Amino acid sequence: xxxxxxxxxxxxxAVIVMFVISLIGFSIQDxxxxxLRELVGQSVSEEARDDLREELGLNDPFLVQYTRFLxxxxxxxxxxxxFFKRPALSVILDKFPATFELVLGAVFIFxxxxxxxxxxxxxxxxxxxxxxxxxxxxxxxxxxVFLTAIGMVWLFGVELGWLPAFGRGDTYELPWGWxxxxxxxxxxxxxxxxxxxxxxxxxxxxxxxIRAEMMEAMGTEYVRFARAKGLSTRRVRYVHAFRNTxxxxxxxxxxxxxxxxxxxxxxxxVFQWPGMGFLFLEAVNRVDTPLIIAYIIIVGLIxxxxxTIVDFIYTLINPMVKxxxxxx
Amino acid sequence: xxxxxxQDLHVAFPQGRKSEVEALRGVDLTLxxxxxxxxxxxxxxxxxxLAFAILNLIAEPGRVSKGRIMFHGxxxxxxxxxxxxxxxxxxxxxxxxxPMVTLNPVxxxxxxxxETLRAHRRISGAEAxxxxxxxxxxxxxxxxxxxxxxxxxxxxxxxxxxxxxxIALLTDPELIIADEPTTALDVTIQAEIMALILxxxxxxxxxxxxxxxxxxxxxxxxxxxxxxxxxxxVETGATDAIIKAPHHPYSAGLLRALPQxxxxxxxxxxxxxxxxxxxxxxxxxxxxxxCARATALCKAEIPPLENGAxxxxxxxxxxxxx
Amino acid sequence: xxxxxxFLRRFLSDPVAIGAGLVLLxxxxxxxxxxxxxxxxxxxxxxxxxxxxxxxxxxKPGGDERFWLGTDAQGRGVFSTIMYGTGISLxxxxxxxxxxxxxxxxxxxIAGYKGGWIDSFLMRLADIQLSLSTLMMxxxxxxxxQAAFDANIYADYAIVMLIMVIGIAEWPKxxxxxxxxxxxxxxxxxxxxxxxxxxxxxxxMWGHILPNTLTPVLVISTIQVAEAIMIEASLSFxxxxxxxxxxxxxxLIRSGFEFIFSGSWWITLYPAIVxxxxxxxxxxxxxxxxxxxxxxxxxxxx
Numbered sequence: 001x002x003x004x005x006x007x008x009x010x011x012x013x014a015v016i017v018m019f020v021i022s023l024i025g026f027s028i029q030d031x032x033x034x035x036l037r038e039l040v041g042q043s044v045s046e047e048a049r050d051d052l053r054e055e056l057g058l059n060d061p062f063l064v065q066y067t068r069f070l071x072x073x074x075x076x077x078x079x080x081x082x083f084f085k086r087p088a089l090s091v092i093l094d095k096f097p098a099t100f101e102l103v104l105g106a107v108f109i110f111x112x113x114x115x116x117x118x119x120x121x122x123x124x125x126x127x128x129x130x131x132x133x134x135x136x137x138x139x140x141x142x143x144x145v146f147l148t149a150i151g152m153v154w155l156f157g158v159e160l161g162w163l164p165a166f167g168r169g170d171t172y173e174l175p176w177g178w179x180x181x182x183x184x185x186x187x188x189x190x191x192x193x194x195x196x197x198x199x200x201x202x203x204x205x206x207x208x209x210i211r212a213e214m215m216e217a218m219g220t221e222y223v224r225f226a227r228a229k230g231l232s233t234r235r236v237r238y239v240h241a242f243r244n245t246x247x248x249x250x251x252x253x254x255x256x257x258x259x260x261x262x263x264x265x266x267x268x269x270v271f272q273w274p275g276m277g278f279l280f281l282e283a284v285n286r287v288d289t290p291l292i293i294a295y296i297i298i299v300g301l302i303x304x305x306x307x308t309i310v311d312f313i314y315t316l317i318n319p320m321v322k323x324x325x326x327x328x
Numbered sequence: 329x330x331x332x333x334x335q336d337l338h339v340a341f342p343q344g345r346k347s348e349v350e351a352l353r354g355v356d357l358t359l360x361x362x363x364x365x366x367x368x369x370x371x372x373x374x375x376x377x378l379a380f381a382i383l384n385l386i387a388e389p390g391r392v393s394k395g396r397i398m399f400h401g402x403x404x405x406x407x408x409x410x411x412x413x414x415x416x417x418x419x420x421x422x423x424x425x426x427p428m429v430t431l432n433p434v435x436x437x438x439x440x441x442x443e444t445l446r447a448h449r450r451i452s453g454a455e456a457x458x459x460x461x462x463x464x465x466x467x468x469x470x471x472x473x474x475x476x477x478x479x480x481x482x483x484x485x486x487x488x489x490x491x492x493x494x495i496a497l498l499t500d501p502e503l504i505i506a507d508e509p510t511t512a513l514d515v516t517i518q519a520e521i522m523a524l525i526l527x528x529x530x531x532x533x534x535x536x537x538x539x540x541x542x543x544x545x546x547x548x549x550x551x552x553x554x555x556x557x558x559x560x561x562v563e564t565g566a567t568d569a570i571i572k573a574p575h576h577p578y579s580a581g582l583l584r585a586l587p588q589x590x591x592x593x594x595x596x597x598x599x600x601x602x603x604x605x606x607x608x609x610x611x612x613x614x615x616x617x618x619c620a621r622a623t624a625l626c627k628a629e630i631p632p633l634e635n636g637a638x639x640x641x642x643x644x645x646x647x648x649x650x
Numbered sequence: 651x652x653x654x655x656x657f658l659r660r661f662l663s664d665p666v667a668i669g670a671g672l673v674l675l676x677x678x679x680x681x682x683x684x685x686x687x688x689x690x691x692x693x694x695x696x697x698x699x700x701x702x703x704x705x706x707x708x709x710k711p712g713g714d715e716r717f718w719l720g721t722d723a724q725g726r727g728v729f730s731t732i733m734y735g736t737g738i739s740l741x742x743x744x745x746x747x748x749x750x751x752x753x754x755x756x757x758x759x760i761a762g763y764k765g766g767w768i769d770s771f772l773m774r775l776a777d778i779q780l781s782l783s784t785l786m787m788x789x790x791x792x793x794x795x796q797a798a799f800d801a802n803i804y805a806d807y808a809i810v811m812l813i814m815v816i817g818i819a820e821w822p823k824x825x826x827x828x829x830x831x832x833x834x835x836x837x838x839x840x841x842x843x844x845x846x847x848x849x850x851x852x853x854x855m856w857g858h859i860l861p862n863t864l865t866p867v868l869v870i871s872t873i874q875v876a877e878a879i880m881i882e883a884s885l886s887f888x889x890x891x892x893x894x895x896x897x898x899x900x901x902l903i904r905s906g907f908e909f910i911f912s913g914s915w916w917i918t919l920y921p922a923i924v925x926x927x928x929x930x931x932x933x934x935x936x937x938x939x940x941x942x943x944x945x946x947x948x949x950x951x952x
Contacts, residue, residue, distance in 0.1 A: 017778065028794060138937065142930035144880050144900075146887045147922050150907060158911060219387075221429040227385055228424075229417035229444045229495065233409075239443075243434045258783025265789060266884055270907075281888060284793040292797065296790060307781065319434055319479040 105195030118210025137204035254310035366546035438476030749817025754824020762832025776822035
């Protein structure tokens with residue numbers, strides 16, 4: 001496939017996704033939130049309300065209102081949070097570093113464990129360790145992430161008391177206003193339980209996937225030919241077989257982003273991790289409409305951006321997709 | 329001492345928990361330096377198994393259960409994996425059946441060629457590159473310099489098989505095992521590729537084991553012939569002699585089934601029945617249920633390979649073909 | 651394909667399959683017979699006594715003979731709520747998978763049989779929907795639903811909402827499977843034969859192709875029920891699913907979570923064990939079914 005076709009397809013998909021999300025966002029605003037509640041109290045007369053309604057353009061036709069919403073959204077104006085009395089977007093973005101670092105920790109854990117474990121289980125299919133890992137992986141898939149979280153809090157946080165189980169600990173503010181927990185011991189120790197929990201559901205999925213793909217690659221003719229060429233076992237496994245395993249793994253990885261974000265909501269809830277997911281649930285309970293909309297739009301953006309990155313990585317490792325200008 | 333001598337080779341696969349079935353049931357062959365041998369049989373006869381067994385590349389869970397594979401007087405089955413790996417792709421090369429799946433889709437042609445050289449020679453990158461280009465030229469690939477950076481999907485099937493042949497020749501092997509090298513190709517390209525293999529073997533004095541189900545190709549390319557049926561060699565000898573006067577009824581049947589041997593306007597001959605799977609072999613000679621000459625003896629005992637044919641009732645004259 | 655007898659023989663020779671089947675059977679019976687077997691009716695407010703709240707399991711000091719696994723904060727017997735809760739979890743899981751299957755099989759058949767732009771459109775949509783993730787879509791949909799409606803209305807429609815949301819969000823898994831087997835079947839001769847004798851496409855699809863795609867549908871159904879139950883539990887845990895007065899296993903764990911650190915661990919632990927056992931049994935059976943019926947289908951490929 002040509003890179004240009006790929007970019008166009010990506011862009012079209014991104015626009016569709018963002019369009020749908022903006023529609024959802026708008027209809028929430030239209031139906032759920034009453035902007036007047038925020039501006040005036042209950043004591044204003046019905047006539048004054050109607051005048052204000054007219055003034056704010058709330059009686060305009062749908063399309064006009066939607067365009068206005070879209071225009072504001074594009075300028076980063078999603079309204080003020082009812083609860084925080086601040087722009088909803090900045091309230092959400094303040095919590096972004098916490099969620100991002102949690103996800104980063106989890107991704108680091110499950111990538112660095114699932115690759116060796118998956119390869120090991122593919123190569124030593126019948127060894128007792130591989131059997132234990134595979135049995136463990138199906139058990140792992142069957143435990144909901146919030147139960148893992150509760151178990152972690154109970155065992156390591158309460159019973160053993162080894163690790164902090166709530167909150168983010170001390171953070172350090174980087175020059176561009178990013179609060180990081182990576183630079184303090186306290187922050188790192190707070191990160192351990194939540195990120196282990198978040199990776200616990202992805203890890204078995206990836207182990208099973210890598211194992212299956214690796215086994216398939218090991219059975220192909222090109223791997224047999226590589227062996228017939230007298231290459232070392234290492235080269236056959238890690239260059240010939242594993243390189244081909246990466247393609248489907250990256251694809252599935254891209255498909256898991258949405259799931260991962262959903263699991264951050266569960267994880268953050270149990271660990272009271274001050275991230276976007278925790279904030280979102282609070283916003284739902286308080287019916288803080290602008291905040292709900294801001295969260296949905298940010299998640300949509302993250303989704304589109306990460307998917308594009310994943311697709312880009314895919315083109316890098318798959319020679320069948322070529323950059324323009326390269327011969328072929 | 330012959331270059332390669334395979335003695336009483338058995339390959340077994342587990343069936344169920346305890347029992348095993350044999351895919352090869354005692355195969356012998358000898359090959360001198362520069363000699364070209366054809367191995368012919370229907371699919372499932374064990375031809376490919378023989379090829380992979382020689383390089384100790386039988387796919388799990390199969391295993392060589394018995395026999396010896398002597399290469400220059402050394403039993404390859406006794407060699408540690410390290411030493412046999414030094415032989416593979418170096419002194420003994422293979423050409424696989426389907427070039428569309430033989431080359432790794434995510435590695436460039438150059439990588440796949442040079443890694444073979446690097447595995448067997450201490451050689452600089454520039455030298456390796458020059459040698460790869462020379463070999464690509466030898467197999468008549470146009471503009472070989474630019475092909476090194478290409479990926480397999482950018483080449484046609486015919487070109488890919490030429491690349492595979494070039495890889496097989498890279499290390500100047502003494503023996504090439506070609507497992508149906510033209511079966512997966514377009515008919516128009518088959519003859520070209522076969523001629524190329526023959527030419528390169530002759531020029532470089534390379535021995536060849538050509539595995540095929542096509543007796544016509546064997547007649548053109550090989551000097552000696554071995555016919556396999558259900559995991560055993562049923563007839564072996566000089567290619568010309570067998571084609572002129574086969575002794576085993578199965579060889580005779582195969583020859584008679586060739587289209588060029590049928591008289592114009594008559595129906596093509598077909599050997600009645602089909603080869604039994606290795607899991608359900610009949611007693612005695614495995615061919616007896618399909619053989620017009622079979623007797624009670626054929627049903628009871630396995631005929632030994634004597635005077636080139638494993639048959640109790642061999643054909644003695646060409647016109648006797650059933 | 652495999653005969654019923656061969657199927658049964660393989661089942662009986664596999665201890666893992668038997669174990670998973672037994673666990674599932676026990677849980678299903680427990681849920682179905684809850685109204686007859688449960689010591690209390692947790693929905694009947696008259697039977698509840700606030701004096702009974704947070705009693706430990708009966709074998710612990712302070713335990714009460716009437717409440718085998720202890721009681722929760724409202725004085726409901728944990729054992730009884732688990733029996734009823736398992737039923738609700740199963741009902742939502744199976745209901746959602748029926749919705750998924752009906753939607754997915756229909757759309758998959760149409761995509762595979764018609765091809766062309768319909769196929770591309772449906773599959774594109776399936777891609778996007780799969781990567782958005784069911785749980786994420788369900789969280790957002792239910793959060794909006796809850797914010798928009800009164801809590802009492804919400805409680806009334808929670809079961810239907812959960813079934814519909816999980817059902818609609820997960821159709822692509824069935825659609826993809828059915829589509830790929832339709833593409834395989836379409837090339838076969840019997841479809842040509844049916845077309846030659848002039849059967850309309852609808853009849854060919856439903857009468858001839860559909861029966862041949864049922865094996866993979868059966869395999870993924872089992873795993874999908876497990877997944878639907880897991881999603882439902884997650885939603886209820888977040889407070890977006892079943893309300894506390896008609897709890898599923900997830901809402902039981904949610905209501906117990908508050909008390910786990912004050913020492914009343916049994917309110918959380920026992921529903922959690924039942925939930926994991928239910929999902930694990932379904933996953934193991936699904937894996938086993940896949941191995942027996944269709945070795946080519948693999949998890950993770952979607």
